[in-house]
Amino acid sequence: VACDGALLKTSANGPSACTLVFILVYFFGMASSIWWVVLSFAWFLAAGLKWGNEAIAGHAQYYHLAAWLVPAAKTVAVLLAGAVDGDPVAGVCYVGNSSPENLKKFVLAPLIVYFALGATFLLAGFVSLFRIRSVIKRQGGIGAGSKADKLEKLMIRIG
Numbered sequence: 001v002a003c004d005g006a007l008l009k010t011s012a013n014g015p016s017a018c019t020l021v022f023i024l025v026y027f028f029g030m031a032s033s034i035w036w037v038v039l040s041f042a043w044f045l046a047a048g049l050k051w052g053n054e055a056i057a058g059h060a061q062y063y064h065l066a067a068w069l070v071p072a073a074k075t076v077a078v079l080l081a082g083a084v085d086g087d088p089v090a091g092v093c094y095v096g097n098s099s100p101e102n103l104k105k106f107v108l109a110p111l112i113v114y115f116a117l118g119a120t121f122l123l124a125g126f127v128s129l130f131r132i133r134s135v136i137k138r139q140g141g142i143g144a145g146s147k148a149d150k151l152e153k154l155m156i157r158i159g
Contacts, residue, residue: 018093022084023075025094030071033114038063040121048128078106129155 042063045051078084083095083102096103129151136148 018086019079019084022078022093022095025092026078027071027075030074030110031067033111034067034070037114037118037121038067040118040125044121044125044128047125047132074106074110078102081106126155126158 042056045056046053078095081102083099083106084093085095085097085099086093087097095106133148133151133155136151
């Protein structure tokens, strides 16, 4: 797709297979990263802020908006910047194959931001679970040990 015989495509101007491959790979790759942030955020809302399923589901349109609109805007920005180029080894058109600056700006920086956000929400959720566990153990009573054990098993499975 990136290579046409002996000719390497260095940009994706106009409707071509190179542009289509870039859009599919970049858009859905970035969307999947944002969906991971949304998932960790929803888990934080449930575990950390004790939101119910209905409250989280009530904001679903905003999750979808973020997860689809942000990658779409970034994809358009990359195309307008003319930053799409071909990789002769993999044969795939992507951003930053021949420009480390474009790779940093359009791929690495957003992925680092997404990772930091998602990891922060996950960490905050785990802190909340540890607090809940300590409250259950302090309260004692019938079945408190069993509840704490179940929560610990859940925490081990998640982390």
